[in-house]
Amino acid sequence: MPDPVFDLSCPLPLRHDTIQLAHGGGGRIMRELLEQLMLPAFRNAALNARHDAAVLTLGGARVAFTTDTFVVHPRFFPGGDIGELAVYGTVNDLAMGGATPEFLSCAFILEEGFSLEELRRIVASMRAAADRCGVAIVTGDTKVVDKGNGDGLFINTAGIGLVPAGVDIAPRRVVQGDAVIVSGDLGRHGVAVMSVREGLTFEVPVQSDCAPVHRLAAALLDGGVDVHCLRDPTRGGLASVLNEIATDAQVAIEVVERDIPVNEGVAAACEILGLDPYYVACEGRMVAFVPASQADKALALLRPLPEGHGAATIGQVKEGPVGAVMLRTCLGTLRLLDLLSGEQLPRIC
């Protein structure tokens, strides 16, 4: 029997006839594509949970499964490269599902004429990144497209991991009163990539935060924190993650500008580039929703780890208005942090 909620035999029309860059941007237009085209077609319980990784039962084991493609341009940027990103991105999505990352697949689309030496560097970078995360790349695929029909190299990784018994991390678990925690300062990855693209130089160059966050998730879970939800703020940044969670959990979220860590260089670059740091992608940060009573315990578990030393509580979950994300500014006023409609930063990951 069709699921009455998702059986949209007459789906709402999409706003466009063709794919726009914004369909990959993490904002409202991308969400429409998912809600109106992908989810109605593929609908099933695991997909409908709308989390970074699907959690499945396989032979009695609880297995998390996720996939991500990487098309970042340029392929090398301050603090990382597309190979690292392809490993960390999928490791992080597994970790955000509460899983211990175990195995990755890796699929390349190479454009005719791409440098084998560069491929060798990227593959070496992937192996080093995998070793750092304790995962193995166990299966792969390579396709070549003719010159002019690709852009050097695109990488897809998929990943599987085990979800320990008792762990239940999902947007629906987020409730009024939860504290919102970030693991460090925001927006470095997007700014690092854009600086290279725009040819900007800073006195102290902004490095991407590109890093694995699975140890941060494990620290909370192993430390006994009742983690309600985890998500890594990649495309669309913090603001998009908060909007997704607020909508999917049917709550409101209020965050406090003064408490949100943003590095000085990132803030300056955002001024110049006309970007809002709350919408800029991170690739090594985690947003956690935990009961307010456990927020200090969570910070105490995160801060001793180098990748979590900048952890901070930035706000809390409110009852309503449902789906709204509000920013308490330094002036004391409230500003709506809406989902962006369009595309701030194409090909950032």
Next chain:
Amino acid sequence: MPDPVFDLSCPLPLRHDTIQLAHGGGGRIMRELLEQLMLPAFRNAALNARHDAAVLTLGGARVAFTTDTFVVHPRFFPGGDIGELAVYGTVNDLAMGGATPEFLSCAFILEEGFSLEELRRIVASMRAAADRCGVAIVTGDTKVVDKGNGDGLFINTAGIGLVPAGVDIAPRRVVQGDAVIVSGDLGRHGVAVMSVREGLTFEVPVQSDCAPVHRLAAALLDGGVDVHCLRDPTRGGLASVLNEIATDAQVAIEVVERDIPVNEGVAAACEILGLDPYYVACEGRMVAFVPASQADKALALLRPLPEGHGAATIGQVKEGPVGAVMLRTCLGTLRLLDLLSGEQLPRIC
């Protein structure tokens, strides 16, 4: 401790400095890329087994894991489309590992300007194909690249499935005396795609064999056949599969031209296009290695299924020369079926 076989600190030089179309062709140059660049970098036990799907232990379960990217051009061809191919390709790779396919991921790379109506058709086709195979698409990703840096749409799928206890399907199990069985006539997919590209019309158009083969694998396993190895002859066709297995299992293989099923239309098209049907991709066929004593039983299990009604024993495994694949021609002579060096059919899957 590094594995002495794969720790090539001074790897053999690759023949080229840049990626050639042949690096994706399924032949010798592609194998060099894997052996000299990918495998030494990523090396681990699961990958070194060199099978279509990695078989892993996860939470006590034996899990098969595989990935494939689809860049076929054109996206719609007689008998199928890129969406079906993306589902069947990964379902088939799982089945070739002896697994029951369960869950798929799906990742799109869309080019700015791609038709949303076409995307909707392809997504619907994927859902229908998944339903036909009893698998669910449970997680996904969508990236958009700017116009001119892609080619409409590329699809990656990864898949996981359960490998039943006692099933051990791998190249290393292939031994002298094994019968070589194919599940049907060869080369339809490649010819169907090339006919569209070259604008050829035939009295009876050749349809792609694009189909799932998991029921064929299950029929053999459930029927009690001691299956040594399975592989689907996609890129590079039958000849490439036989060469891979002969090399990895350290055996020779002899197949008999008279017994290899090739459809009349495929044979005629291959004449015109200058192709050898033994090297042309199938997307719904299976090659099985079973003990000679069980070959007739295997055929009796395959032929009642519509997708296996053309099954035939086409040859056997010999002791040596190691790695050689020989064709016994209709004239009674022996011809070497070598790995192709270059690329016969770019972007066939």
